[in-house]
Amino acid sequence: MTPATRTLPAKTPPRLQPLKGVRVLSLALNLPGPAALMRCRQMGARCVKLEPPGSAAGASGASGDPMAQYNPGAYAALHEGVRTGVADLKTDQGQKALHRELSKADVLITSFRPSALVKLGLNWPALHRQYPQLSQIAIVGSPGARAEEPGHDLTYLAENDLVTGLDLPPTLYADMGGSLMASEAVLQAVMHQRGKGKGVFLEVALSSAAGYLALPRAWGLTRPGAAVGGGHAGYRVYPCQDGRVAVAALEPHFAARLCAAAGVAASSIQALLAPATHQAIAAFLLTQTRRQLDKLAADQDIPLHTLPP
Structure with missing residues (x-):
């Protein structure tokens, strides 16, 4: 009698943790920054996020991340395993809390306009001078000189011909694409730190993420009739x-x-x-x-x- 064939359970691929031991501090709100932080945590990083005090509910210590107000479920999923704290960076007390975390961090993620970074003392020359080992990943709307322009996922998709008709896109492509670019930038920064012994500044623009996602359309692959x-x-x-x-x-x-x-x-x-x-x-x-x-x-x-x- 031929013995019955036993089906072996499929092996789960090993989850690599290239950021194990790396400490990432984020000040970024809404979706791209928290989504990038979620990816970093999944890659083994120890993640901390400082948020402004909440004002909508008026509760002391409440989160000032708008996502916590308009979609608590999404906020909870994004911040699972992340240590969060509240700090008003416009106050001396908030600045002290920030610098306590900066002194322990390997990578800082921000999503402020460049002018706001200057006001908070977080522009790269000042930051690098004080913390030479620290890297900064700055998430902005548009690259370079356009980084001060207001915008959001929808406008970045529109300028890259990814909005058709009057319907909203089914997901937030620029935000999520930007979050992947930001987590990739964290990996690049850590590799640079390990090779050069010092931190690096990397800018991630959400409009560039939309442009990257739009390349098949720009190449004509997805144009009507292609x-x-x-x-x-x-x-x-x-x-x-x-x-x-x-x-x-x-x-x-x-x-x-x-x-x-x-x-x-x-x-x-x-x-x-x-x-x-x-x-x-x-x-x-x-x-x-x-x-x-x-x-x-x-x-x-x-x-x-x-x-x-």
Whole structure:
């Protein structure tokens, strides 16, 4: 008798902690800074955040991060494992609390305009002179001379052609992209510190993050009619009988399986770009339920994902 085959549980990939032992202090509010700090904590850093005193609730010691007011759940998720404190940096007491933390930190994350950093004594020349081992990651809206301009995620997306029609984007792309750039900058700063023995100043602009995310559009990849802009019949969102289906059968072997299932004779890229192929695949998908399409995807190895109406 052949012994039964035992399926071994999948091994969880090891989580590397390249920032273990690194102390990160953040003064950054809202989303990009806290999201960057969350990533740093996940990479093993010891994270501290100082916030201004809250004024909306009028409670002593309340958080002054707006996120804590308009979405407490998101705030809690972002700050899990982060030691938070309250300090009014415009007062002597708040400055003393700040410098106690700066004396122990390896990296400082800020999200103030450059003029505000000067007023708080946190501009890089002054900071580097007092704490030569410390690095600073300055999150700004726009780079260089435009860093004083007001803006937000929506305006940075708009200037990079990532806002279409009157609908708001489904997520905060510039903020989250900027948070990844900021956590990457922390890694760069730590590598520099370890190699050179001194801190470094790195600026992360949210508009630059939006510009990076917009590169496929700037290159023409996602423009209307381009292959991944709706031009390829195997890479579109179609209606189905009881909802929608996102089809990503872009590679020739995937596209061939989709066409075979739909009874469409289309093997060349020219055929897949033809309106007749779009119409034939759309007609087939409209006859299928989400359950049927999920089964088709599993049986025929076709990349698609069904969605509610």
